[in-house]
Amino acid sequence: MPSMNPLKNRSWTLLLLLAVLTFGIGCGSSSPIVREEVTPVPIPIEQAAERLQVHFIDVGQGDAIVIITPSGRVVLIDAGPPDSASALVAAMRQLGIWQINLAIITHAHADHIGGFQAILDAFPVIRFGDPGYLHPSAMYASLLERILDSELPIYELRQGQWIQLEDEIRAVVVSPAQDLFSGTRSDANANSIVLLLTYREVSFLFMGDAEAETETLVANCGLVDQVDVLKVSHHGGRHSSIPQFLAVARPRMAVILCGTGNSYGHPSPETLERLDPYAINGIYRTDLHGTVSVTTDGSQIDVVTERSIPQEQAQVAF
Numbered sequence: 560m561p562s563m564n565p566l567k568n569r570s571w572t573l574l575l576l577l578a579v580l581t582f583g584i585g586c587g588s589s590s591p592i593v594r595e596e597v598t599p600v601p602i603p604i605e606q607a608a609e610r611l612q613v614h615f616i617d618v619g620q621g622d623a624i625v626i627i628t629p630s631g632r633v634v635l636i637d638a639g640p641p642d643s644a645s646a647l648v649a650a651m652r653q654l655g656i657w658q659i660n661l662a663i664i665t666h667a668h669a670d671h672i673g674g675f676q677a678i679l680d681a682f683p684v685i686r687f688g689d690p691g692y693l694h695p696s697a698m699y700a701s702l703l704e705r706i707l708d709s710e711l712p713i714y715e716l717r718q719g720q721w722i723q724l725e726d727e728i729r730a731v732v733v734s735p736a737q738d739l740f741s742g743t744r745s746d747a748n749a750n751s752i753v754l755l756l757t758y759r760e761v762s763f764l765f766m767g768d769a770e771a772e773t774e775t776l777v778a779n780c781g782l783v784d785q786v787d788v789l790k791v792s793h794h795g796g797r798h799s800s801i802p803q804f805l806a807v808a809r810p811r812m813a814v815i816l817c818g819t820g821n822s823y824g825h826p827s828p829e830t831l832e833r834l835d836p837y838a839i840n841g842i843y844r845t846d847l848h849g850t851v852s853v854t855t856d857g858s859q860i861d862v863v864t865e866r867s868i869p870q871e872q873a874q875v876a877f
């Protein structure tokens with residue numbers, strides 16, 4: 560292992576300190592871990608009529624998802640890769656956001672956390688959620704160091720906890736379980752935070768970069784039934800979206816976040832084929848559609864995409 564420079568050593572000291580002092584807040588609790596009154600963001604008039612907004616932002620090869628509740632609470636799930644950070648900030652400003660109530664780090668890979676430094680430069684963030692899997696990367700260590708230096712609360716999220724965003728809007732942590740996965744194809748991916756968001760009759764399932772083991776856990780945990788909108792695991796990679804999971808989640812609509820012409824071959828043809836029988840309301844892809852915005856009143860779902868393409872093309876253009 561290469562020797563670490565003093566800054567990295569300092570980061571790791573702080574990281575371990577974080578692990579001891581602040582991770583675990585809310586762990587094992589069966590009550591909502593976040594529920595407070597906050598000043599809402601101003602919502603454009605046309606969006607104000609009790610609509611929940613979920614924006615799957617086109618950040619190239621990576622994830623960034625912005626949730627805005629009807630009263631203006633903001634949740635950011637991941638912040639994309641570093642090279643899309645300024646575009647993400649601009650997109651969030653365009654949505655009228657000035658504050659983030661909860662920022663979720665699904666896992667520590669660069670295509671999910673690369674934009675958080677720019678986010679912290681641009682917006683007050685009230686609190687963070689993190690899986691607590693101590694991934695040995697300098698980018699993750701420096702993010703945790705900044706969070707610690709700023710004295711922002713960071714919650715280690717575990718299966719069964721939930722975040723009450725509004726009376727009728729709840730985000731339930733589906734994964735990771737109390738014991739983290741180890742020995743998988745990618746433990747960082749396998750321990751991604753998986754969130755189930757419900758508003759009245761409508762549900763969204765955000766899978767991070769879940770591996771097959773995670774999807775098996777999600778399928779068997781009893782927290783997930785048919786979902787309306789699935790944020791597909793791991794950019795549509797072929798190791799995820801396993802049949803056993805899809806048979807439980809039965810997503811009516813799927814969204815895949817991936818970069819145009821990415822070198823990983825995401826999404827894979829096999830994954831698109833497996834999703835196809837379920838996703839009768841469409842498979843949306845940020846590489847083809849650009850940013851995908853879903854709004855709902857808790858009953859009806861509307862989808863607006865940055866670019867318009869024939870749906871058939873979205874399903875077969877791999």
Ligand SMILES: [Zn+2]
Pocket residue numbers: 621622668670671768793794
């Ligand atoms: Zn990823």
